[in-house]
Amino acid sequence: MTTDVLLTGFSPFDGAERNESWEAVSRAAPALRERGTRVEVLELPVVFGAAGDALAEAVRSLRPAVVLATGLAAGRTAITPERVAINLRDARIPDEAGASPVDEPVVPGGPVGYFSTLPLKAMVAALAADGVPGAVSQTAGTYVCNDVFYRLQHLLATDPSLAGAGIRGGFVHVPAAAQIEVPVTAAALAGLVEVALRTEVDAVLAGGAEH
Template sequence: MSIDVLLSGFAPFDGAELNESWEAVRESVPALVARGVDAEAVELPVEFGAGSALLAEAVRALRPSLVVAVGLAAGRSAITPERVAINLRDARIPDNAGASPVDEPVVPGAPVGRFSTLPIKAMVAALAADGVPAAVSQTAGTYVCNDVFYALQHLLATEPALEGIRGGFVHVPAADVIDAPTAARALARMVEVALTTTADARLPGGAEH
């Protein structure tokens, strides 16, 4: 079996009733299917290791052309595709299983960082043209979002059966900044750009700090 795109979002955490990442993913899938994109979604637990394991299981089963993992960045004011995942777990708060790893690798012995293979600058440019706040982010943090992002990129880079699958991570802000329908439309737009763009746009997307 193979599909066009697999999206993932997260379950609620830290006492919240919902997670905007899953709401956006859940709403984006029907819109993509209506446009002829074969899309599936999986909700991940906010747990170190468990979230990435569930995503890996789905990737192996569905063999998508594209994997877009989505998480919540409550303090941000824009939709932010991530540039690089780092091989580090350092939890400020416990995950939903009560784990609080400090200064541990995501994958022991693996490289320090792994880059997104999505056309992140082209995706940001498309959202900007649509009037949606968007920017390239240089860090996915050190919590479960980064854990899933790093594990996904490591999986796609090292498992021969998955060669050619592109993947990466996108953070969405809280619903009071960008509501779920807008975030869902933005995700669908980014997926469309990623499916049709192999070489990323050469645009500035760096940061001074």
Template sequence: MTPDVLLTGFTPFAGATVNESWEAVRRAAPILRENGITVEALELPVEFGRAGELLAAAVREHRPRLVVATGLAAGRRGITPERVAINVRDARIPDGAGASPLDDPVVEGGPVGYFTTLPIKAMAAQLHATGVPGSISQTAGTYVCNDVFYLLQHLLATDASLHGIRGGFVHVPSADVVEPVPCARALVAMVEVALRTETDAALTGGAEH
């Protein structure tokens, strides 16, 4: 059976014992199922390349309507659907396998960037409706989150057999900003609005810097 959505989060890294992105996914998945939405969930390693490979394999296996990858952005003050992935790997700290790429492309010869195909403005508006802080983000960084986001969008843009699948990335903050339960409920709300929204809302979502 083709699932409605494939959700991914990351394993803990940099000495942490939990990763809030996976906590959000594992708590959101059963709520979505209770609401009649079919879900596959996948925990990814914090590794350049490898995480994207595992996600690509899952997308090809399950062929969901929607792919929502999530990651932790510890310094942010809310949940942030991402607008664009860029074709660069530039690690401030090593990944889970010890790799520290410097100014390397994610995909050699690939486009400079890819926009999300999720309705991020409608998703951000739903965040406000649920009372959880959040906004659209204009940068997914240059670490493994961006790597996964770029590889996902590249896959969906270049593999004709996956035509029609929409995908993108959402950063969640640390648990001291949004606790796990409301974070999971916010993810549920964003997934539900994304499934029923083909054309994004005409709302302000830009930034001056």
């Protein structure tokens, strides 16, 4: 592999002028490169299908050790690695191409869901050690973030061209800048990448939720 990690964020959507996920990725990548990590970045459109297609093309081309996709969760107050991607599209608002799928599968005939293959508990522990709010999230929603997360995990689980590559992938939601400033989020993402690269067996820590 010539790439250690592929980092992705999203372009602005729903009339916003910025998307903190892409801003954080853009800041995290140079910091990681300075430490010797081989990083590629990709800005994804907030469009059902197209975002997953672009990510799949990049993964097949780069064959990174780790894929960490990120997205904005404006209502959250912590950085939240996602545990589960579900095979469902149910849009509250149209995507940037005007599509509003309701109760549709991401991949027809695909499994109900996939778990992240990143060390989520170790990642959250690293956030806590750095004084950054973080938690394991049990839902990535049903919008384009989940769409990309599901497509990524489905690709890694089923694509014959990636068989034996050992690529691990997952998704992290970041809050809006009003909750955690982008430079803090960017530094935290760089730390999460490093944890993912060095941790093969996840920490055994409580990370469940009652609701």
